[in-house]
Each structure stands twice: as C-alpha cells, then as structure tokens.
Amino acid sequence: MRLIVDGTPIPYQPGDKLLTAMLRNNIHPTGGGCLCTGGDCPHCLATVDGVSYVRTCQVHASPGMIVARDHTAGYPPLPEGNVYPEEVASRNLHCDVAVIGQGESGQAAATTAMAAGKKVITLDVDQGQEAIGIYNGPLVVARANGEMWYIHVKEEVIVATGAAEIHPVAPGNGLAGIYTARAAENLARAGIDLGKVISVGTAPNYVWHEHVSGRIMRFEGTDGKVSSVVVNDGATDQTYACDSVVVGLGFHPRDALRRMGHDLPVRAVGDAARESDIPPCPLAGTVCTCSGIGVEELDYIWDHGFHEMELVKRGTLAGTGTCQGSVCLPHLRSYLQDRGQELQPPFTARPLTRQVTLGEISAGAHHHAMAESALHDEHLKAGAQMERFGHWWRPWTYGDWQAEYWAVREAVSIMDVGTLGKIVVSGPDALPFLEKIYPTDIASIRTGRSRYVLLLDERGFVMDDGLVCKESDTRYILSLTSGGSSHSEMWLRDWAASGPYDVRIINQTMSLGAINVTGPYTNELLKRAGLEKPMRFMRHGKATIAGVDCHVFRLSFTGETSYELHHPLKDSVKLWRALLDLGQDLGIKPHGLEALTRLRLEKGHIIIGQDTDLDSTPRRIHHDWMVKMNKGADFIGRQALLRTNAIELDKMLVGFEMDTREEPNEGDTIWVGEEYVGYITSRTYSPILDKSVMLGWLFYQDGELPTDVTIKGRPAKRVDVPFYDKEAARARA
Amino acid sequence: MLALNRLDTTRIIATPAALDAAAYTKDAVVIRIAPDEALVIPAQPDLTVADEHAIVLQDSAWSGVWVSPEKAADILERHCEWEAPAALPAQAQGAVAGIPTKFYFDTDRVLVVIPSPYQREFEHRI
Incomplete structure (x- = not known):
C-alpha cells in the first residue's frame, strides 16, 4: 500500500496514521516543531487530497492519498484561483446529553447519563467524529466522516477531551525531531525508530532513551533537523547530542469546548477538567507557532501596557491560529504570572476549534429561496430572461424591450404581476384599523373604488406604497409592492395585535395570480375576453375573463389603460394563453420589467426602495397630497410629520430631462458648477419623448431647487413630472 | 427526489x-x-x-406529498433544525432547507406542504 507525498509514492502499514507513515519513511512535516500526535499542535499540517490544514496525525493513510507538505511559512498554502467546494451533507441530531470524547471519562459519563434514561449522543474522534464548536442552544457542531452534524442538546454537553501535552519553548524549538513523551510512545509502538533519544522531564515509556534533568535552554541542529539539546542542570548548560529529543513537560486540559460554552450547560470531566500544569516562564524562542510570536514580542507588548491575557491575545494574535492556543496558552499564562505575580485564567475560546473547508462551513445553509410565479414556465417558453426581483424570479425582458415598450404604448401587452402583494383585511374594525395604518382618508373611499396610498412608519418615512380597494364596509383589499408584502403583512399584524382592532388579515400574495393588461387596445382585448363594459379608472369588481373568475382592478402604472386581473393560481396559465390568443391581431406582446421600469418612469411613478431612501417623507417625494393630516383619525407617522413638516425642506425627489439618447447611470451625481447637489435614482431613454428622463434627489441651494444642472458632464434641466401624458388622459381612457 | x-x-x-x-x-x-x-x-x-x-x-397555491414517517424523519434530520413532535397526530411548521414548510404527522404517514411558488426549489434542495 502506498500513498503519494510531494509526488513520490511511499509505502505505509495497515493502521498507520498519515504522520506515522511519513515518519516511517523518514519524511518530516516541513513546518518543523515539536510533534504531539494528539491533534493538538499545528506542526504536522499538510495538504491532503486538495484540502489544506489537515492534521496528518489525525488522518489514516489510504492508498493513493495525495499529500503536499510545502508547509514553509507557518501554514500550508491555500488553493489558488476559484475553488468551488464540494457540497457537504448535514445532519441535525437531537439528544438530552452530548458527550464529546470517548476515553475512560467520556465513556463513564455517557454510561451514567444513559442509565438515568437520557438520550445520549457520543462523539469519538477515533471514529472520525470531531466537535469543532459549541454555540448557543447549546448546539454542538461536529465534523463526522464527511458530514457536518448539528447536535441540538436539551440538557447538557459533557466535554471529555482529555489533556494536551505542554510543548517546549526555547530557541530552536522549530526544528524537526522533537516529540512530546506521548508522541514518542505512540511512534515507538508503531515501530518508528527515533534514533538516539534524549528525554527531558517526564520520561516516555517503551522508548529507549537517555534521560537528563534540568531546563531546556535551546535546541541545536542543521538542515532543519535537531542534532543536540542544551539543558541547564541548575548550574551549567550541558549539550547532549541526539537524533531526537522527547519532552515530558506536563499537561493542560483540552478544554476549549468547555470554555466556549462557559455560560451554557457545558461541563468538563476527566483530564479535560484538570488544572493546567504551568511550565517555567519562557526566556527565549517561539511561544505561538501559529502566529510566529516569540518571547521578544511578549516583552514588547508587556512593556507597552498589555498585561491581561485577553489583551495579549489581541495585541499579538498569539492563540488565534489554527491550534487556538493549545501550544502557547500554558506559556502565556506562565509569562504573565512571572511578570505580574498573578496566574491569569485562560483566554476566551470561540468556535471553531478546527480548520474547516468552505463546503463544511456551508453545510446545510441555503441562500434565500426565490419564488416562481405560476407563469414561470410560460415565461421561459417565451424566451424570457429571468431576474431576481423582490424575492421572485421575474421576466426582465423577452428579448426586445423596445418592442415590448411599444406594444404597451401603441397596442396591448400583458405582464405577470402575480408577485405583487395582496392582502385582505376584514372585520368590524377594518375601517378604523386602516385609518390607523394609512395617512389617507380611508373613510372617503367608496365601495368598488381604489385609492393609491403610502405606508408610513412611526417616523413618517415611506415604507411602501400600493392601493386600498374597498369591497364592503368591513372588507378591504390592499395591494402592495412585490418586495414589501411580507414586511407589510407583519407590520399590519403587529398593529392589529397592538390595538383594540377586531380584524382578520390574510396575505394571499402567493395564493392568487395576477396579470396586468395594458395599452390602448386593452378594452378591446378584455371585451373579447368577456368584460362587457369597460371599468372606470380606479374601480374594481368581479368578472369572468376568458372563462376565469377574476377580481378586476382598473388602474395604471404604465401610463396607459390598464387592468389587473387577480385570479386563482391554478388558472394563471389558462388566462395568460387566452389573452395572448385573443390579442394576436391587436399586436399583443408580453412585457418584462425592463420595459416596465421605463414606462413607469415616463409617468414619474416612483419605485419604493429605488427612488426612496430610509428618510423619505411624503413631502420630500412630492406625495404630501396623499397625506390627510386632519382626516379626523390618528395614523402611524402623523406625530412625526407634524414636526418634520414644520422644518424647511432640504431636498426633494424631482424629475430631470436631458436632450440625449445616452442614459446616465442610477447613482450618477448631479452638479451645479463645482457643487454637488444630488444624485440620480432612476433613468431611462424615453423612446416616445426621444430624450433621457430621470428621477433624482436634489438638495436645496440657498432655499431654491436648482433648475439647470449637470449630470455626467451633460446639461440637464429639472422639470415637473410626469414626463409623459401629464393630464393622464391615456390612463383614464 | x-x-x-x-x-x-x-x-x-x-x-x-x-x-x-x-x-x-x-x-x-x-x-x-x-x-x-x-x-x-x-x-x-x-x-x-x-x-x-x-x-x-x-x-x-400549495403543493404537498404524503411520505412515510421514516422519510419525514430523514427530511427533518437533513434539512431542519427542529425535532418531530412525539405525540401523534401533530402538526409542525418552520423552515426546511430554508423554505417555509408545514408538516401534518398522522399515525402512519406524514403530509409535507409548502407554498407552490417554492415547489421547484424545494424539490431541488430536498
């Protein structure tokens, strides 16, 4: 059996860990440093089968495994270029007690919990189950044999991860050939010949060695390999020639998981709960291998007033590397105790305790789901380019936005508007409730009529817009923007619950389809489809259109005669196809958002969130005519408007024209001479006006709104909106 | 699928x-x-x-399917942070693979229901 290290096949024996296999072939990890074989230190990292930062002491060798050591600058290199991680499966598990570690104390804890009738989940690193973090819940996240486990714990997490050995800190501790006592024992059991061994501190078992006592002063060697160790016996420095140095400097608990769950029901047992041995204060050498922090850096930061463990960690980054302090923490505590005469507790531990791949970290996570309207496949069949818009997939264009535009202006067109928010409010308090919600005089809306409305927040800023359509004295239909319906529903429900309002609210946005029919031949098309008499502007009612029961709304966003046909979702395709069939000789075409955004801009209609900011009041967007301050009922935002309306305006959303077919960009700045005076929010070349038209925020200059401005180096003029059909004769036709 | x-x-x-x-x-x-x-x-x-x-x-505007209790348990384990109710019949609702989902747990089968606009995405994710 062979695996490949740096392009060369090497043999290994059954049961070998990858590190063991490499050492068996006299290949050391290129990072150097003391090896622990316990998964604690960062000294055996390599890239394995394309995954960086793999602890080779924790991975079993397998045939054909590709290993790249190139661990020369403290860390293995990350992959170059774009890497698309393989998808990693996730699993959610639930238990009363989770036990991390299955040594003696871990097994005992699990047995005790099971005997008490608890549902127990155990994690055993020897079975490939490695806990990497504990989060609120508590939630234990573990990497387990190619999956990510999310363990939801009801009662307690028990950390039984044992203890780690203390690494030596002295000049030359980055040389290869230094081992902890436990590592030396493991390697000896695996049949690895360590050559002539000098042991310092607690001696290893099973390893032929010469034991010396005293403090390690430095390691010496050539070509990155240790050749001798200098030990002070209390009087003088003694040099011992060797092939390997084995150190037994004591233990400290592997308790990072317990520390990161310090305010959660997490406790440590066994060696993970022991007190840490504290090594002698380091005098010289590398303390934190991961971040390359030596004693001189600690001296520097101490001298600059960093005397607390958390500050030293932040000031030096010691303990923030891949081993998360497993190597440096006892030495940092010793250093600070020596300088400050006080033993400080370990620094805070935070997830993750282990490096993870992008695939692992994203396991089980999803981007926001995009909804598809009932006509999605019809759009695709018609060649639509679909775009994400307000959490929906919507047709941007069917290939020729100008043809779609002209179909609306000169013939007839349909658009899928099923994504628009559709909410019904019913109940004896529907009217007072809506009076509270909207700044409009709702009481003056007659049954069968609709009114354009703004939705304000408590600060009087515009949140959304839409229609209020009265069905009866106790029932209203609200139309909202596609992106705003979910938030608006919550807004309505919150206010309904907060007041004495006996109302029922249903969000039927996803339950109903809606098709907008628009253009000068709309009435003719709908007549053919069964609407005997054209409806008057801003009226609504029920009708059967092409055999489909619809609620029909007469309105206009395009500036042309327009109807919205709301209908059961199951009938959307039938209705869509029927309208296209019936309108063939009328020049019917579906239109997408690209055409619509231009059509609406010619009419000066705003899009909430695009043309408005978070501080847009009705007055700033020139919609104060929609606010009835004295309608006889308080409404949300009224108190704020009373105050802000008394303040002199500083800016307004206004229209601009430019005699060019060139379109400025949204966000382009507006200038008067050298002075910045605003920016563009919407722009289009208007085919019917043969000029560019825009909306933008304009700041007052000396109490006046400038008229002649410069946009993108070209002269532009502030004008009143709408740009097209100022009398709205076409929409009302 | x-x-x-x-x-x-x-x-x-x-x-x-x-x-x-x-x-x-x-x-x-x-x-x-x-x-x-x-x-x-x-x-x-x-x-x-x-x-x-x-x-x-x-x-x-709703889509759904009856599945076995074992299949439902697998869906929940793979795609959902919450646990199936113990007492049956029962209902539950929340995000499954990031999509709003409702479950009706009958004694011998489970109904999975989602808003139809998410059907394709749900089937893909599950």
Whole structure:
C-alpha cells in the first residue's frame, strides 16, 4: 500500500496514521516543531487530497492519498484561483446529553447519563467524529466522516477531551525531531525508530532513551533537523547530542469546548477538567507557532501596557491560529504570572476549534429561496430572461424591450404581476384599523373604488406604497409592492395585535395570480375576453375573463389603460394563453420589467426602495397630497410629520430631462458648477419623448431647487413630472 | 427526489372559536397555521364558518406529498433544525432547507406542504 507525498509514492502499514507513515519513511512535516500526535499542535499540517490544514496525525493513510507538505511559512498554502467546494451533507441530531470524547471519562459519563434514561449522543474522534464548536442552544457542531452534524442538546454537553501535552519553548524549538513523551510512545509502538533519544522531564515509556534533568535552554541542529539539546542542570548548560529529543513537560486540559460554552450547560470531566500544569516562564524562542510570536514580542507588548491575557491575545494574535492556543496558552499564562505575580485564567475560546473547508462551513445553509410565479414556465417558453426581483424570479425582458415598450404604448401587452402583494383585511374594525395604518382618508373611499396610498412608519418615512380597494364596509383589499408584502403583512399584524382592532388579515400574495393588461387596445382585448363594459379608472369588481373568475382592478402604472386581473393560481396559465390568443391581431406582446421600469418612469411613478431612501417623507417625494393630516383619525407617522413638516425642506425627489439618447447611470451625481447637489435614482431613454428622463434627489441651494444642472458632464434641466401624458388622459381612457 | 403535487385547499381566517367549531369533511386534514388561520386539505367548498367576517379562500397555491414517517424523519434530520413532535397526530411548521414548510404527522404517514411558488426549489434542495 502506498500513498503519494510531494509526488513520490511511499509505502505505509495497515493502521498507520498519515504522520506515522511519513515518519516511517523518514519524511518530516516541513513546518518543523515539536510533534504531539494528539491533534493538538499545528506542526504536522499538510495538504491532503486538495484540502489544506489537515492534521496528518489525525488522518489514516489510504492508498493513493495525495499529500503536499510545502508547509514553509507557518501554514500550508491555500488553493489558488476559484475553488468551488464540494457540497457537504448535514445532519441535525437531537439528544438530552452530548458527550464529546470517548476515553475512560467520556465513556463513564455517557454510561451514567444513559442509565438515568437520557438520550445520549457520543462523539469519538477515533471514529472520525470531531466537535469543532459549541454555540448557543447549546448546539454542538461536529465534523463526522464527511458530514457536518448539528447536535441540538436539551440538557447538557459533557466535554471529555482529555489533556494536551505542554510543548517546549526555547530557541530552536522549530526544528524537526522533537516529540512530546506521548508522541514518542505512540511512534515507538508503531515501530518508528527515533534514533538516539534524549528525554527531558517526564520520561516516555517503551522508548529507549537517555534521560537528563534540568531546563531546556535551546535546541541545536542543521538542515532543519535537531542534532543536540542544551539543558541547564541548575548550574551549567550541558549539550547532549541526539537524533531526537522527547519532552515530558506536563499537561493542560483540552478544554476549549468547555470554555466556549462557559455560560451554557457545558461541563468538563476527566483530564479535560484538570488544572493546567504551568511550565517555567519562557526566556527565549517561539511561544505561538501559529502566529510566529516569540518571547521578544511578549516583552514588547508587556512593556507597552498589555498585561491581561485577553489583551495579549489581541495585541499579538498569539492563540488565534489554527491550534487556538493549545501550544502557547500554558506559556502565556506562565509569562504573565512571572511578570505580574498573578496566574491569569485562560483566554476566551470561540468556535471553531478546527480548520474547516468552505463546503463544511456551508453545510446545510441555503441562500434565500426565490419564488416562481405560476407563469414561470410560460415565461421561459417565451424566451424570457429571468431576474431576481423582490424575492421572485421575474421576466426582465423577452428579448426586445423596445418592442415590448411599444406594444404597451401603441397596442396591448400583458405582464405577470402575480408577485405583487395582496392582502385582505376584514372585520368590524377594518375601517378604523386602516385609518390607523394609512395617512389617507380611508373613510372617503367608496365601495368598488381604489385609492393609491403610502405606508408610513412611526417616523413618517415611506415604507411602501400600493392601493386600498374597498369591497364592503368591513372588507378591504390592499395591494402592495412585490418586495414589501411580507414586511407589510407583519407590520399590519403587529398593529392589529397592538390595538383594540377586531380584524382578520390574510396575505394571499402567493395564493392568487395576477396579470396586468395594458395599452390602448386593452378594452378591446378584455371585451373579447368577456368584460362587457369597460371599468372606470380606479374601480374594481368581479368578472369572468376568458372563462376565469377574476377580481378586476382598473388602474395604471404604465401610463396607459390598464387592468389587473387577480385570479386563482391554478388558472394563471389558462388566462395568460387566452389573452395572448385573443390579442394576436391587436399586436399583443408580453412585457418584462425592463420595459416596465421605463414606462413607469415616463409617468414619474416612483419605485419604493429605488427612488426612496430610509428618510423619505411624503413631502420630500412630492406625495404630501396623499397625506390627510386632519382626516379626523390618528395614523402611524402623523406625530412625526407634524414636526418634520414644520422644518424647511432640504431636498426633494424631482424629475430631470436631458436632450440625449445616452442614459446616465442610477447613482450618477448631479452638479451645479463645482457643487454637488444630488444624485440620480432612476433613468431611462424615453423612446416616445426621444430624450433621457430621470428621477433624482436634489438638495436645496440657498432655499431654491436648482433648475439647470449637470449630470455626467451633460446639461440637464429639472422639470415637473410626469414626463409623459401629464393630464393622464391615456390612463383614464 | 421528492415530487410534490398541487393541492386544492381551503384557507380560512376566522376567530379561533369559529375555526374550532367548523364542520370539516371527515377526510380533511386541518393545519392550524395560526390560532386564527387554518389550511384545510382537501378544499372545503361547502364549508360554513360561524364568523361573518371570516375570510375563506379556495386556495390552489400549495403543493404537498404524503411520505412515510421514516422519510419525514430523514427530511427533518437533513434539512431542519427542529425535532418531530412525539405525540401523534401533530402538526409542525418552520423552515426546511430554508423554505417555509408545514408538516401534518398522522399515525402512519406524514403530509409535507409548502407554498407552490417554492415547489421547484424545494424539490431541488430536498
């Protein structure tokens, strides 16, 4: 059996860990440093089968495994270029007690919990189950044999991860050939010949060695390999020639998981709960291998007033590397105790305790789901380019936005508007409730009529817009923007619950389809489809259109005669196809958002969130005519408007024209001479006006709104909106 | 792959008392989305609700499928942070693979229901 290290096949024996296999072939990890074989230190990292930062002491060798050591600058290199991680499966598990570690104390804890009738989940690193973090819940996240486990714990997490050995800190501790006592024992059991061994501190078992006592002063060697160790016996420095140095400097608990769950029901047992041995204060050498922090850096930061463990960690980054302090923490505590005469507790531990791949970290996570309207496949069949818009997939264009535009202006067109928010409010308090919600005089809306409305927040800023359509004295239909319906529903429900309002609210946005029919031949098309008499502007009612029961709304966003046909979702395709069939000789075409955004801009209609900011009041967007301050009922935002309306305006959303077919960009700045005076929010070349038209925020200059401005180096003029059909004769036709 | 079908449902917003008292057909699965809202499968065209302001919507915008308890447990384990209820029958709702989902746990089978606009994405993710 062979695996490949740096392009060369090497043999290994059954049961070998990858590190063991490499050492068996006299290949050391290129990072150097003391090896622990316990998964604690960062000294055996390599890239394995394309995954960086793999602890080779924790991975079993397998045939054909590709290993790249190139661990020369403290860390293995990350992959170059774009890497698309393989998808990693996730699993959610639930238990009363989770036990991390299955040594003696871990097994005992699990047995005790099971005997008490608890549902127990155990994690055993020897079975490939490695806990990497504990989060609120508590939630234990573990990497387990190619999956990510999310363990939801009801009662307690028990950390039984044992203890780690203390690494030596002295000049030359980055040389290869230094081992902890436990590592030396493991390697000896695996049949690895360590050559002539000098042991310092607690001696290893099973390893032929010469034991010396005293403090390690430095390691010496050539070509990155240790050749001798200098030990002070209390009087003088003694040099011992060797092939390997084995150190037994004591233990400290592997308790990072317990520390990161310090305010959660997490406790440590066994060696993970022991007190840490504290090594002698380091005098010289590398303390934190991961971040390359030596004693001189600690001296520097101490001298600059960093005397607390958390500050030293932040000031030096010691303990923030891949081993998360497993190597440096006892030495940092010793250093600070020596300088400050006080033993400080370990620094805070935070997830993750282990490096993870992008695939692992994203396991089980999803981007926001995009909804598809009932006509999605019809759009695709018609060649639509679909775009994400307000959490929906919507047709941007069917290939020729100008043809779609002209179909609306000169013939007839349909658009899928099923994504628009559709909410019904019913109940004896529907009217007072809506009076509270909207700044409009709702009481003056007659049954069968609709009114354009703004939705304000408590600060009087515009949140959304839409229609209020009265069905009866106790029932209203609200139309909202596609992106705003979910938030608006919550807004309505919150206010309904907060007041004495006996109302029922249903969000039927996803339950109903809606098709907008628009253009000068709309009435003719709908007549053919069964609407005997054209409806008057801003009226609504029920009708059967092409055999489909619809609620029909007469309105206009395009500036042309327009109807919205709301209908059961199951009938959307039938209705869509029927309208296209019936309108063939009328020049019917579906239109997408690209055409619509231009059509609406010619009419000066705003899009909430695009043309408005978070501080847009009705007055700033020139919609104060929609606010009835004295309608006889308080409404949300009224108190704020009373105050802000008394303040002199500083800016307004206004229209601009430019005699060019060139379109400025949204966000382009507006200038008067050298002075910045605003920016563009919407722009289009208007085919019917043969000029560019825009909306933008304009700041007052000396109490006046400038008229002649410069946009993108070209002269532009502030004008009143709408740009097209100022009398709205076409929409009302 | 899990293949869902369009469902004919009735969605009702009414007072909790009216929803409790409504006479649903014997084969109806009633999922109480909220105290004042019920989703009833199959559709209940003749249902009367003792609330004059109730909103009753014959709603074809839901998709669903009956699955075995084992399959439901697998879906929950793979794609959901919450645990299946222990006592049956029961209902539950929340995000499954990031998509709003409702479960009706019968004694020997489980109904999975989602809004139809998410059907394709749900099938893909599951």
